[in-house]
Every structure is written in C-alpha cells, then in structure tokens.
Amino acid sequence: MALMEVHYSSFAMGTNITLNVFVPTPGSSEAITDMNQSRKYDYEHGLPVLYLLHGAYGDAFSWIRYSNIDRYAQDRGIVVVMASAENSFYQDLKYGRKYYTFFTEELPTFIQNVFPVSKDRDKTFVAGFSMGGYGAWYLGLRRPDLFSKAASMSGAIDIAALGANRGDNDPFCWENSFYDVLGEDGSLNLAGSKYDPFALYDKAVADGYKPKLYMACGKDDFLYQSNLHVKKVMEDKGADLTYAEGEGAHDWEFWDRYIQDILDWLLTN
Incomplete structure (x- = not known):
C-alpha cells in the first residue's frame, strides 16, 4: 500500500490543502509475475475509489490515526x-470554504487525473461516520451521477431534526453551513431542503437514479434512535438500503469494525 500525502493549491478552497491518498500496491509477500498478478492492481483500467469522510473535529488524518483503513483497502484493492x-x-459555507464544490467537483477531477482510479460512476463511492455519515449521504444523494454508493456509520443523517433541536451550547455553527434556510427567528428549516437527505433521495429517484445506501449504528450510540428513524423512513420509500447494527457506541472501535463491512459492500455488485 502506498500512502501519499498530497499538498496542492485549491481554487474551491482558496488555500493550499492536504490530502491523504492510499493506493493499493503489490505487497512484499506477493511475487509480481504474469501468473499471479491480481486484478486489484489493474491500474490501466482504473481502480475503484472511495472518498472517506471524517466526523466533527476531525481532519484528513483521522482515519490514518485511529483505524486500520490502509490494511483493509490494500486487501481489497481500492483507492x-x-x-x-x-x-x-x-457544505459551501457562507463565510468560508466551499466544501461541497470541492468534494463533488474539484477533488474528483484532481484524483481522476493524477491517480490510477476509475472514472466510472459504478466504481466511485463515498462513506463516512457521524458528521461524515451525513456528509456521505448528502454528497451521494445530491450527486448520484458521480457516486454510485453512499455509506454512513453513526450518521447525523436526520439533519432536519438535529438542526431543529440544537441547543444554546451546540458547538456547530449551523448558520454558516445552512444559511439560506435560516428563519428570521433563528430557526433552521432544513426539512425538504437541498440539505435534507430524505428530499435529496426523492429528487434522485425522480431524476432516474436508484441510489444504493448503507447505514450502520451501534446500539449504545447517542444517534441510535435517530438512525432507526432514518431506517424506517427510507424503507417506507422503498430505498435500496443495507442496514447493520451491533454492540458499540459512537467511537473508533465501532467504525474500524464496520468500515470493513462497508468496503465489502461497496465492492459487491
């Protein structure tokens, strides 16, 4: 596995940024011969690619520090x-960087032209946990032409309910992320908006897409009941949803375990 730390100047972000990219390579225990080369190293035709999102207070190094994603990706042959x-x-922030534009336009274009990844939608995926679980569904459902599958772990997917119930001590600057649905009284009218995964799913289906979705949550997670609600709503819509739950909380032990299931799900037709 080759781990590359990439620094480049981003137009969408208006600053220099850092990326971490894992590319599977033949390991030291694998003899590189015409006889046993695996298709997981088919650089010529492009490898499947996963855009892996972090949660709140995280960054581009979160998965590297706290999980074994490099080994899991190497074993499965995915960038x-x-x-x-x-x-x-x-989101594209009102006062700040344009993250939606970056993750759906600039970043995929850069990755597809610099690394040996497929440009095929069927091999392009997005996944994440917590805030990144919401982000994965949000990006995947708003751009179903780009991502064929979206996976969430412990996701803050029901963003409308979470935003409506935010407290005075909430650490997030919701107004900066969702400024165009902010009421004069300070309320956030996220339900049915372009930020609401339920509404985005309906639009994707109306546009001719059948998004493939995955969600997992630990039974001791503070978002467990919220995730059960999301599950019911999506099942009522007839969504192509894979759901998993198990023992665990809102922590890396759970996410490191379930990212393995997600990788297998992503790579299964």
Whole structure:
C-alpha cells in the first residue's frame, strides 16, 4: 500500500490543502509475475475509489490515526481519498470554504487525473461516520451521477431534526453551513431542503437514479434512535438500503469494525 500525502493549491478552497491518498500496491509477500498478478492492481483500467469522510473535529488524518483503513483497502484493492472539511457538514459555507464544490467537483477531477482510479460512476463511492455519515449521504444523494454508493456509520443523517433541536451550547455553527434556510427567528428549516437527505433521495429517484445506501449504528450510540428513524423512513420509500447494527457506541472501535463491512459492500455488485 502506498500512502501519499498530497499538498496542492485549491481554487474551491482558496488555500493550499492536504490530502491523504492510499493506493493499493503489490505487497512484499506477493511475487509480481504474469501468473499471479491480481486484478486489484489493474491500474490501466482504473481502480475503484472511495472518498472517506471524517466526523466533527476531525481532519484528513483521522482515519490514518485511529483505524486500520490502509490494511483493509490494500486487501481489497481500492483507492481511498481523505480530505479535511472542518465542522462544515460538507457544505459551501457562507463565510468560508466551499466544501461541497470541492468534494463533488474539484477533488474528483484532481484524483481522476493524477491517480490510477476509475472514472466510472459504478466504481466511485463515498462513506463516512457521524458528521461524515451525513456528509456521505448528502454528497451521494445530491450527486448520484458521480457516486454510485453512499455509506454512513453513526450518521447525523436526520439533519432536519438535529438542526431543529440544537441547543444554546451546540458547538456547530449551523448558520454558516445552512444559511439560506435560516428563519428570521433563528430557526433552521432544513426539512425538504437541498440539505435534507430524505428530499435529496426523492429528487434522485425522480431524476432516474436508484441510489444504493448503507447505514450502520451501534446500539449504545447517542444517534441510535435517530438512525432507526432514518431506517424506517427510507424503507417506507422503498430505498435500496443495507442496514447493520451491533454492540458499540459512537467511537473508533465501532467504525474500524464496520468500515470493513462497508468496503465489502461497496465492492459487491
């Protein structure tokens, strides 16, 4: 596995940024011969690629520090791209960087032209946890032409309910991320908006897409009941949804375990 730390100047972000990119390579235990080369190293035709998102207070190094994503990606022959998004909910901020534009336009174009990844939608995926779980569904459902599958772990997917119930001590600057649905009284009218995964799913279907979605949550996670609600709503819509739950909380032990299931799900037709 080759891990590359990439620095480049981003137009969408208006600054120099850092990316971490894993590219699977033949390991030291694999003899590189015509006989046993695996298709997972088919650089010529392009490898599958996963844009892997972090949660709140995380960055482009979160998955590297706290999980074994490099080994899991190497074993399965998939490129993994990680970039920082602050606490933006992966939005174009009113006062700040344009994260939605970056993750859906500039970053995929850069990755597709610099690394041996496929440009095929069927091999382009997005996944994340917590805030990044929302981000994965948000990006995947708003751009179903770009991402064929979107996976969430412990996701803040029901953003309308979470935004409506935010407290005075909420650490997120919701107004900066969702400024165009802010009421005069300070309320956030996220339900049915372009930020609402439920509404985005309906639009994707109306546009002729059948998004493939995955969600997992630990039974001790503070977002467990919220995720159960999301599951019911999506099942009522007839969504192509894979759901998983198990013992665990809102922590890296759970996410490191379930990212393995997600990788297998992504690479299964």
